[in-house]
Amino acid sequence: MIIDCHGHYTTAPRQHEGWRGEQIEAHKAGKPPPRRPKITDDEIRESIEAGQLKVQRERGTDLTIFSPRAAGMGHHLGDATTSEAWASACNELIHRVCTLFPKNFIGVAMLPQSARVSPKNCIPEIDRCVNEYGFVGVNLNPDPSGGHWQDPPFGDRYWYPVYEKMVEHDIPAMIHVSASCNPTHHTTGAHYLNGDTAGFNQLMNSSVFKDFPTIKFIIPHGGGAVPYHWGRYRGLAQDAKLGLLSDLMLKNVFFDTCVYHLPGQELLAKVIPVDNILFASEMIGAVRGIDPETGHHYDDTKRYIDQLPLSAADKAKIFEGNARRVYGRLSATIEKQSAR
Numbered sequence: 001m002i003i004d005c006h007g008h009y010t011t012a013p014r015q016h017e018g019w020r021g022e023q024i025e026a027h028k029a030g031k032p033p034p035r036r037p038k039i040t041d042d043e044i045r046e047s048i049e050a051g052q053l054k055v056q057r058e059r060g061t062d063l064t065i066f067s068p069r070a071a072g073m074g075h076h077l078g079d080a081t082t083s084e085a086w087a088s089a090c091n092e093l094i095h096r097v098c099t100l101f102p103k104n105f106i107g108v109a110m111l112p113q114s115a116r117v118s119p120k121n122c123i124p125e126i127d128r129c130v131n132e133y134g135f136v137g138v139n140l141n142p143d144p145s146g147g148h149w150q151d152p153p154f155g156d157r158y159w160y161p162v163y164e165k166m167v168e169h170d171i172p173a174m175i176h177v178s179a180s181c182n183p184t185h186h187t188t189g190a191h192y193l194n195g196d197t198a199g200f201n202q203l204m205n206s207s208v209f210k211d212f213p214t215i216k217f218i219i220p221h222g223g224g225a226v227p228y229h230w231g232r233y234r235g236l237a238q239d240a241k242l243g244l245l246s247d248l249m250l251k252n253v254f255f256d257t258c259v260y261h262l263p264g265q266e267l268l269a270k271v272i273p274v275d276n277i278l279f280a281s282e283m284i285g286a287v288r289g290i291d292p293e294t295g296h297h298y299d300d301t302k303r304y305i306d307q308l309p310l311s312a313a314d315k316a317k318i319f320e321g322n323a324r325r326v327y328g329r330l331s332a333t334i335e336k337q338s339a340r
């Protein structure tokens, strides 16, 4: 089985994001939001069959761990109330996709975060998504301000209510920022990779893994700058007397394979142990074009892993085994959803 641990619903029916625009406009005008739009099952089916499902079939992958569009989370817009309503609408739509295509998609929640609002307010949505929707993880945004970094780092107890819930439900968090509202930081070209790198570094300089020995984080986009600069982080850990970086991080931190060229994928597999790498493509996402050097889509990351000089057993870990281990509820959810 090939499990893509990082996919977003970037093709949602247009009225969904349309409502979001109206919601934010209403909030600015001090008015209540309009009623949520009607979205039919057929509209959802169409958006998936012509999009993510088609790509799964073309590329030979089986299951996508699926969450709302990341840049659309927009935690910097509106306030805690608008974030709650929007997260709820987005997660409900993911649940509908997973219900219509139970063999192909399993849900991960976006959280109703807002800059400088305690992440405690995310707890009801986490409970709801796990208990009612059967979701297996969350996306946690280290910078709900959208590029201005106004919240404390991940090591601060500010975040601990979310960590407690993650451990209680046995769900990992993918560290994932949303859109940048700071023009110096392009959303997918800089802000995403900065979020990945900063999140890793914040955890490294914290006691989170001492306080939560079983907690798990996935750093997407190949780990941002981390694998390429592994020597820097090893040295920083050593200078700060934190011990060996691998001992410090690799029981709790995992890297996805959203690196859009073979040399990057080779580096990831060389630097990071096979047990800490999870297959992902982030389709249909940030980079949608075809690489003229290969004639294939940049985000067809399965091709790069197929070409790595690894044993079949190691590739099976990357494609399936590690995801089942990191997402503690995944295997049971696969069984449950495929029985439908």
Ligand SMILES: [Zn+2]
Residues within 6 Å of the ligand: 006, 008, 070, 176, 220, 282, 285
């Ligand atoms: Zn993503």
